Amino acid sequence: MYDAQQRKPRKVLAIAVAVCAAGAALGPTILLAGKRGGPGPKEPPWLFPSAAMPSGNDTAGGSGTYIGGPAAVVYVDRSCVYCKGELDLWGGMVVADEAGIDVWVVASPRSVMDGAVWVPPSLRGRTVKDSDGSIARALGVNAVPVTFWVDRTDTVRIVGVGRTTRRQLVENTATLRQGEGGS
16 A cells, blocks of 8 residues: 655655755856846857956966957856866866967955965966956856856857866867867
8 A cells, every 4th residue: 555654755855855956056156245246247249348357466476467369267256166166177277278278267356365375376377356346247247157258359259157167168169269260
């Protein structure tokens, strides 16, 4: 005979697991400063805003501005575990280097810099702190990590919200290169 009472705890457990899974799926997207800053980045292509290009004195150990492309601009928050994984991916990848793509890291206003020791050494010279949140506003960032793929004409061609996979890195790099006539 079927006993509905014995099935009830399993059903409750299944619902709890589903809720936890849904929460974990949303994990890569943390809202900055606890407030949603709008609808997020607009659909590419669009011109990378000059307001989002900091001067050399804003970098953690480097100089210059980003863009001048092709480039990947990775917006992160120090307290985000998914951002740490994203930076580890970018810091250890030679695909972007081989393709001639500059990688820039932009740290949210909440990020503690302390010489940016939480950023892989290969990216520290190209790490910028968004001290007042103006870069996030200019780019439409409302969740992290988010990567903006920018071509030589300072046009954002791809926006990736959440963790980048190695496959996406290779495909997006190829897309930027194709957009330049394969040069």
